[in-house]
Amino acid sequence: DGGITQSPKYLFRKEGQNVTLSCEQNLNHDAMYWYRQDPGQGLRLIYYSQIVNDFQKGDIAEGYSVSREKKESFPLTVTSAQKNPTAFYLCASKGGQARNTDTQYFGPGTRLTVL
Amino acid sequence: QKEVEQNSGPLSVPEGAIASLNCTYSDRVSQSFFWYRQYSGKSPELIMSIYSNGDKEDGRFTAQLNKASQYVSLLIRDSQPSDSATYLCAVNSGGYQKVTFGTGTKLQVIP
Numbered sequence: 001d002g003g004i005t006q007s008p009k010y011l012f013r014k015e016g017q018n019v020t021l022s023c024e025q026n027l028n029h030d031a032m033y034w035y036r037q038d039p040g041q042g043l044r045l046i047y048y049s050q051i052v053n054d055f056q057k058g059d060i061a062e063g064y065s066v067s068r069e070k071k072e073s074f075p076l077t078v079t080s081a082q083k084n085p086t087a088f089y090l091c092a093s094k095g096g097q098a099r100n101t102d103t104q105y106f107g108p109g110t111r112l113t114v115l
Numbered sequence: 116q117k118e119v120e121q122n123s124g125p126l127s128v129p130e131g132a133i134a135s136l137n138c139t140y141s142d143r144v145s146q147s148f149f150w151y152r153q154y155s156g157k158s159p160e161l162i163m164s165i166y167s168n169g170d171k172e173d174g175r176f177t178a179q180l181n182k183a184s185q186y187v188s189l190l191i192r193d194s195q196p197s198d199s200a201t202y203l204c205a206v207n208s209g210g211y212q213k214v215t216f217g218t219g220t221k222l223q224v225i226p
Contacts, residue, residue, distance in 0.1 A: 040123070042203070042218040043159075090158055099166050102147050102207055104214060106158040 003027065004107035006091050011112045013078065013085065021076045021110045023091035032074035033092040033104065036060060043090065049074055078112065086114045118142060119206050121217035129225050134191040136220050138204030141185070147207035148180055148187045153219065154200045162189070162202075194224045 004025045013019045025032065031050050035043040045058030049068040063082025068074055078085045089110045095101040119140045128134045136150075147166055151159035165171045165178040165187065177190040187206075191198055201219040208215070 040218070042119075043216040045214075099147070100164070103149060103161055103164055104205070105161065106151075109158045111156075 004091060004093055004105060006089075006107035006110050008110060009108065011110055013112060013114050015114065016080045018077055018079050019112070021078070021089055021091075021112070023074045023076065023107055024072055025074075025091075025093045025107075026072060027093055027095070027105065028071075029093035029095045029105075030071070031094040031096075032068070033094070034058075034064070034066065034074070034076045035090045035092065037088045037090060046076065046089075084114075085112055087112060118215045119204055119217040121202075121204050121220045123218060124221040125223050126220055127223045127225055128194050130194060130196060132194050134194045134198065134222055134224070136189040136191075136202050136204075136222065137186060138188065138206075138217055139186045140204075140206045140215075142206065142208045142215075143182075143185065145182075145185075145206045145208045148178070149205040149207070150176075150178060150187075150189045151203040151205060152198075152200045153203055159203055191222075194222075196224045196226050198222060199224045 007022045033048045034046040037043050044060050046064050047066040049055035055066050055068050065077045091107040092104040094104045121138050149164045150162045152162050153159040163178045165180045171178045175192045179188045201221045203219045204217040206215050
């Protein structure tokens with residue numbers, strides 16, 4: 001089945017600890033995205049990548065880092081510099097920019113809680 | 116000023132009624148418009164995309180786009196309790212980054 005997988009589903013972080021969230025897609029999509037969602041709020045863009053070995057900061061990149069070494073994978077690291085990381089993290093991918101290819105599809109999400 | 120605005124709700128409708136969800140956007144060059152459904156604790160799933168002015172129907176769902184007035188709406192006919200969810204409006208103004216999401220409208224369908 002084609003789709004986007006995220007792991008783990010739930011993640012707990014201690015203060016001062018870095019954690020990495022996994023995102024893998026087998027849709028052959030070029031673009032991948034990371035969003036953060038807080039209760040009652042919309043999706044806020046953290047980072048995005050159009051192609052392998054290239055990525056751009058979104059609106060709330062501080063305290064986060066990413067890599068794009070493979071087309072299928074776009075892991076997100078939440079560093080200790082992110083002061084309020086408790087949130088629902090969503091990975092998405094998109095095939096292109098033309099009509100009918102510019103739809104973003106989402107993975108199941110990772111819920112991160114700081115202890 | 117928010118770029119994509121939605122009434123947060125909750126919007127309550129009786130089962131079998133038509134639910135009408137609205138979204139306005141500020142960027143006039145917006146090209147692509149999407150409606151997603153998000154159940155509590157789950158990720159958004161695409162309902163429909165619309166690119167041209169007018170109506171687009173898919174089963175019980177109809178998306179309506181009016182670029183001159185900068186609004187897009189979603190109608191759900193014969194609403195079912197399983198339609199109870201938060202509906203997110205998303206607007207693509209072009210390029211890989213510029214997809215902006217509204218904060219969503221919570222819909223409650225009362226049996």
